Each structure stands twice: as C-alpha cells, then as structure tokens.
Amino acid sequence: MSTIVVDVGKSGLRLRIRPGTAGLDSARTATVAGLDPARAALPGAGTELAAAVAAAWTSLSADACADAVETVVIGSTFIPQPWALADCEDRFRELWPSAEIVIVTDGALAHAAALGRVGTVASIGTGTVVLGLDAGGTLRQKDGWGPDLGDRGSALDLGRSGFQEACAALDGVACDTALVSLAERALGTPIDIPAAARLLAAPDRVPRLAAFATEICQAALDGDGTARALVRTAARWVADTCAAMAAEVGDTTVVTVGRLAGTPGYRQPLTEELSARGLVVQQPAASVLDVDSTLLAGPEYRRTAVFRAVTATRR
The missing domain is CATH 3.30.420.40 (ATPase, nucleotide binding domain)
Structure with a gap:
C-alpha cells in the first residue's frame, strides 16, 4: 500500500513516505515546525494544519508520486474545530488526488502503532x-x-x-x-x-x-x-x-x-x-511513523477519526 504517515506535535511535525510509494525503495522523512494546540480553536486552524502538512510534503519534492499515494494518516495534537476541518479538504485533495485521508488524535495514532x-x-x-x-x-x-x-x-x-x-x-x-x-x-x-x-x-x-x-x-x-x-x-x-x-x-x-x-x-x-x-x-511494537495503517481501519480506531476524506476518484 502506498502510504504517508504524518505525526503533528507541539514541537515538530514529521511526515514519512513509506517505501514502495511511487516506486521508492526507502522511506523519506521530513520534519518541520510543530503547531501550538492553543491555536486549534481559532479561525483558520484548518488552513494552518493543511499548510504545515503541505510544507513537509513540499520539502521532500515528492509531487511526482502524489497520484500514487493511496492512504494518508495524520495523527495530530493540533485538532481544529469540526467546522474548520473542512478547510483542510480542498488542500489535501490538491496534494493527494487519489488518497483516502484520515485525521486522528496523536494519542490514537500512538496506541495503534505501539500496541494495537x-x-x-x-x-x-x-x-x-x-x-x-x-x-x-x-x-x-x-x-x-x-x-x-x-x-x-x-x-x-x-x-x-x-x-x-x-x-x-x-x-x-x-x-x-x-x-x-x-x-x-x-x-x-x-x-x-x-x-x-x-x-x-x-x-x-x-x-x-x-x-x-x-x-x-x-x-x-x-x-x-x-x-x-x-x-x-x-x-x-x-x-x-x-x-x-x-x-x-x-x-x-x-x-x-x-x-x-x-x-x-x-x-x-x-x-x-x-x-x-x-x-x-x-x-x-512500532514507531508512530511506522504504524500499520490497516489497524486504523478497524472499529476501535476508526470511530476515533475526527476527519475522513475519500477523494472523488475513489468514491
């Protein structure tokens, strides 16, 4: 499966492209500045989250493999309000036209990765x-x-x-x-x-x-x-x-x-x-960036998702 995992923390944001995505034979990881959860309730928080994730993706110069990405899992300590999460969708669709994109809390991602x-x-x-x-x-x-x-x-x-x-x-x-x-x-x-x-x-x-x-x-x-x-x-x-x-x-x-x-x-x-x-x-069992993303499709973790977008090409 072509997968990207993103770990959004207060001190840093890490994005990893898994091996096998668009023919990559090794993982590629980027780190950018984290996001302050105190700002998550403010207007524009959804746009801020999307911009931070996009910055990490862009730093890898990975646009050539965007169409091959099937799943994007984002575990975040920075969770915008429900009405603001919709602001993420358009930007994420631009980044990954064919991917299912799931946002969960950073804790849910950590549990799935470390224990499951x-x-x-x-x-x-x-x-x-x-x-x-x-x-x-x-x-x-x-x-x-x-x-x-x-x-x-x-x-x-x-x-x-x-x-x-x-x-x-x-x-x-x-x-x-x-x-x-x-x-x-x-x-x-x-x-x-x-x-x-x-x-x-x-x-x-x-x-x-x-x-x-x-x-x-x-x-x-x-x-x-x-x-x-x-x-x-x-x-x-x-x-x-x-x-x-x-x-x-x-x-x-x-x-x-x-x-x-x-x-x-x-x-x-x-x-x-x-x-x-x-x-x-x-x-x-694994680090958050190496999580078995299929676990997050199970009922235990699926119900914790705060945002789930399935792109038009996969509906």
Whole structure:
C-alpha cells in the first residue's frame, strides 16, 4: 500500500513516505515546525494544519508520486474545530488526488502503532496523553488536557517546573541547584524579569520549555537533588495516570512512547514507578511513523477519526 504517515506535535511535525510509494525503495522523512494546540480553536486552524502538512510534503519534492499515494494518516495534537476541518479538504485533495485521508488524535495514532490491542499506551513528549483499549473495543483517553489544564509529567510540565525551581532558588526559597546555571544557559542570559518576559512572549516558548526537560534529566543523572525530585514527580504523575487507565481497561500492559519517555534520566524512574503500581511495561511494537495503517481501519480506531476524506476518484 502506498502510504504517508504524518505525526503533528507541539514541537515538530514529521511526515514519512513509506517505501514502495511511487516506486521508492526507502522511506523519506521530513520534519518541520510543530503547531501550538492553543491555536486549534481559532479561525483558520484548518488552513494552518493543511499548510504545515503541505510544507513537509513540499520539502521532500515528492509531487511526482502524489497520484500514487493511496492512504494518508495524520495523527495530530493540533485538532481544529469540526467546522474548520473542512478547510483542510480542498488542500489535501490538491496534494493527494487519489488518497483516502484520515485525521486522528496523536494519542490514537500512538496506541495503534505501539500496541494495537488491549492495554495502555502513554505518549510522553511535549505533552502527555494516555490511551487505553478495553476488551470491548472501546478506546479511552486520560490527560491530553493541554499545558494549562494537564499534560502531567510531560516535557513541557517538567521543563516549566525546572525553570520555576531555578527562580525559586534565586529568590532564596528553594535549595541551591544546578538548574540555575542550566536555565541561564537555555535562556542565553542571566535570569531576571526582562528575561522572563521575553520567554513568555517568545513564539517558540513551548518547545523551549519542553527542551529544558532534557537538561533536567541530565542534571538528575549527574546527582542534582532538585532535578531528581522533579523527574521523580513527573514520572509519578504519568504512572498514576497509567494505573488509572489500566484499572478501567482491565489489563496491566503499558507501553510508553514519545521523546521524553526514552530520555536517559527519565526512563528508569518512570519504569520503576509503573512497576511499583503492578503494571507490566512492554516495548512498543512500532514507531508512530511506522504504524500499520490497516489497524486504523478497524472499529476501535476508526470511530476515533475526527476527519475522513475519500477523494472523488475513489468514491
């Protein structure tokens, strides 16, 4: 099957053309800037999503194989309102005249790729979303509330907490920590009120906060007590959410995916916290860009699709 898979996150958008599409003998992957979910409810969000996907496609100079594409699967943390999703259709039809195009949440895509059966998948990157499939075929979700209401234990959550602890240390209300110098290096300037204002106003604020999580994890490995406590707290949040999901779906299997989940300094505390709750941690079956797209045609995942377009040539 000639397939394209797109993973739309807060920090980046990745598009992969599978081998075999239009005679390609190897996969081709493009990465462009991600999309802020906070903008997904605004007018023009559908156009914004389509433009980002089109930018990744165009960067591969792959127009010559567009007619050969049969299936496009887009898993997105950026989900426009239903009325705005229609704005995507015309642009997608221009890109892939003969393809069926499906948009699902990033969590549904992660679950299908990593497990594809009963159990729980925690996707821990810039944000956090936990999906669980029960024996009756119902796909459930916990967290995924976004940075203001949730994303517990995520890179954004951890990175923000690290900056907060650095500021608290400067105020003399928290222990001295290596996070102060690491935060100043991340900001490129000493920590002061103007620096905080610049970060708040920065268009790349979310990926910058999330990127700082990696520094915190390394500081934890290096023995910084504050960093270790922050990482452990983040891991506990995710483990508690997974335990609640496992209880609902009636299965203790858990798979963790996402950039932060695999980061040294985070992976071990997370595994320890999951195991302490009686959960059985398994390795992911595949990455999201290598998902078996036929799984998404099954009833468990098909009903989660927020948008499905079948082009005129395939109706």
